Amino acid sequence: MSTSRFSRWDGTQDPLDGDFDLGEVLDGMSDDLLSGAGTGEALRRLQQQGMSGRFGGLDALRQRIEEARRRAIEDVNPDGPLDEVRDKLDAIEALERLELSGHDDDESRFKEAVLDALPHNPAAEIKELFNYNFTSSEARERFEQLIEELQQDVLNSLFSNMSGALQNMRPEDIERVKDMLAELNDMIAAREHGDEYDFDGFMQRYGDMFPDNPHSLDELLRTMAERMAAISRLMASMSPEQRAQLDELASAVLDDLDLAFQVDRLGHSLRGLTPQLPWDESAPSWGEGNMPMAAAV
Incomplete structure (x- = not known):
């Protein structure tokens, strides 16, 4: 197969490249x-x-x-991430059942009954397992790791320009993200009411989360709005069932972080500030490959 190389036109190139008769x-x-x-x-x-x-x-x-x-x-299929989460939950449940099978007591039998009653929907199962006291330490560690991965994926999907700051997050890092969103929402509200706001102070506190180094609140909001609008288009292109499952999955991990309110507040503000963006316009349908988890949620 032939290949081509492209470069920006600067006026010095020979369009015939010296090779044409x-x-x-x-x-x-x-x-x-x-x-x-x-x-x-x-x-x-x-x-x-x-x-x-x-x-x-x-x-x-x-x-x-x-x-x-x-x-x-x-090559992309939005069902892929849900299947991936389902597989990981099945593996976690199998580890817990294996541990319980070695215990001959009523509590272990009760826990087995709890596992039997778990919903098959990944998001609903995650909500149930938040309150489940694992007997298997390995199962508990894998569940905690899965939640951390999903938390990062959800936040990365919304704030791609913060992706560097969202890697390997600790609980205190996630709390800092929540604080950042709260301050950002407060700045938006202050601007809408004609009040003063301290963008420079905001960047001093949270600038490491934004490697593209926005120089103004408008620039920061424009970048975030474009990202959220793209996500809304992706969601609009999915079937109602796919959209509901991914919404529920994102809510399951965000609710545990107490981030859902701040994210929803920001999303509502960005829609109002940038109505010209293609919010909720359906994107092309997806095929049979697997979509990355961060892109799906």
């Missing part, structure tokens, strides 16, 4: 010139259609881009 170019334009088209029109058509054996032209390039886009869409 001008006679070939004129031959490629000859039919249009003989039919009465001007040289500009003939050259534009050559750019669109290309030259046989030389280059495919803009039409062929558009087709290649559309084909690559179609393949990328078909």
Whole structure:
């Protein structure tokens, strides 16, 4: 397969790259010139259609881009993350059942009954397991690890520009994210009411969370709004069942962090501030591959 290299035009490049015979170019334009088209029109058509054996032209390039886009869409499936969480929960439950099977007492039998009654929906099961006292230390550690991973995925999906600050979060780091969102929401409210707000102070406290270093509140909100609008488009393209399950899964981990209120408050504000963005417009449908967890939630 042929490959091409592209670079930004700076006026110094030779469009024919020193490799084209001008006679070939004129031959490629000859039919249009003989039919009465001007040289500009003939050259534009050559750019669109290309030259046989030389280059495919803009039409062929558009087709290649559309084909690559179609393949990328078909490679992604929003059910993948839910299946991944389901598999991890099944493994955690299996570890707990194995541990309980070695205990001959009423409490262990009661816990087995609790496990039998767990809902199959991943989000609902996670909510139940939050209050479950694991007998297996390994099962408990894996569950805690799963919750931490989901917490990071949910926050990364909403705030991609904070992804560096959200890696390997500790409980105190998550509390700091919640504090940051509360201050950000308060700044938005202050601006809407015409009150003063301290963006520089905000960046001094939380600038490490924003590696792109926004220089104003408007710049920060624009970046966040574009990200949230993209997520809303993705959600709008899913089936109602897929959307409900992912919403419930995100809520299950955010509710435990007491972040849902701040996230919802921010999302509502951003929608009002940027109505021109394609909020909730359906994106193309997805195919059979697995979507990364952070992208799905």
